[in-house]
Amino acid sequence: MVSIGNGASAVRMGIMLNNDVSKSRPSDAIDALERQVAQSAADGFSSVWLSHIFGFDALTALAVVGRNVPGIELGTAVVPTYPHHPGVLAQQALTVNAAVGGRFALGIGLSHKIVIEDMYGYSFDRPARHMREYLSVLLPLLRGEPVSFEGETLRANLELSAPPAPDMPVLIAALAPRMLKLAGAMADGTVLWMAGRKAVAEHIAPSITKAAEEAGRPAPRIVCALPVCVTDDAEAASARADQIFEIYGQLPSYRAVLEREGAERPGQVAVxxxxxxxxxxxxxxxxxxxxxxxxxxxxxxxxxxxxRELLRSI
Structure with missing residues (x-):
């Protein structure tokens, strides 16, 4: 018999969808993604989340598969900001939200210098200011307001006619202090990866909650995504996590949050x-x-x- 305390049962449980579609035919991959969403909804999960890296475009994919599966929140974890002008992303997000009947959660993030500069060719300069200015354009557009903005990292002068979504959750991939302050003060919370209990309790939750309180905003959502493996061989599973998620131990932002946890490897924060x-x-x-x-x-x-069976039981 599994002993479950009051804590986990009060947390909304979600599942990260598999966006590794490189070996699939296009129609098969979309059908497989829809089956994942449908199964997650049938199992009682509160949400499904899709990464936006080099597989399917997360926004398009969620609009397609989410329209056919009611009753579950669909979120991006996360869409990189630099390659998407905030006006363009607002238009896309409003379209997805309309397609799925208002069940969309927009997770956005800076990504990493190696991706933005080396792969896309954009400058990764002044990331915190970029995010602040990005939200200054994105959020009003999602509410249906016109925007005339000229900042140091971007400009915008437009108005959208898509149905507004003032209640759409906007979550920032925030791990560092300045980003957590932005997430609390301007957005609806944060969506995390590779952040364990200690990092959340001692750094993330206090920082983002304080920022939200000082800004007079509601308590923020803290969406914590982690690798999970229920097994009788925890040591082997941890070692396997080190292999699968090795890159996250090398990227600066994740390296920093692992250090806050006192972890040397991704497998040490895997559940x-x-x-x-x-x-x-x-x-x-x-x-x-x-x-x-x-x-x-x-x-x-x-x-x-x-x-999945354990998570369903919780």
Whole structure:
């Protein structure tokens, strides 16, 4: 019998969708994604989240598959800001939100210098100012307001005619102090990756909550996504996580949050172990201030099935 405390059961449970579609035919990949969403809704999960890296465009994919699956929140984790002008992203987000009946959560982030400069060819200069100015354009447009803005990193002078969505959650991938302050003061919260209990409890939750309070905003959502594997061999699962998620131990922003956790490798923040252990880890995250937990199941087919079953029970 799994012992589940009051913490994890009070947290909204979500699932990270698989956006690795490189070996699939286009129609098969979309159908597979829709099946993932439908199964997650049937299992009672509160939300599904899709990354926007080099697979499908997350916004387009969620609009297509979400329209056919009612009753579950659909979120991006996350869309990079630099390659998307905020006016363009607002238009896309409003379209997705209309397609899925107002169930869309827009997660955005700076991405990383290696991606923005080396791959896309944009400057990664002044990221915190860029995000502040980005939100200054994006948020009014989502509310249906015209924007005339000239900042140091971007300009905008436009108005959209798409149906406004003033209640659409906008979440920032925020780990550093300045970004957490922005997420609390201007947005609806943060969507995290590679942040464990200690980092959330001692750094993320206090910083973003204080910023929201000082700005007179509601309590922020803290959406915590982590790799999860229910298994009887926690050591092997942790080692496997180190291999799968190795890149996140090398990128500066994730390296910094791992250091706050006192972790040297991604496998040390992955939620691994048997049902009792994983349930206890989720309770700890809830107690730390997490409002939404998003599992990224990994491991063998048996482990993934055990992981989903535990999360369903919670």
């Amino acid at each position: 691994v172990g048997d049902e009792e252990t994983v349930a206890r880890r989720l309770d700890d995250l809830a107690a730390a201030g997490v409002t939404d937990f998003v599992a990224s199941p990994f491991g063998s087919a048996e482990s993934v099935a055990r992981t």
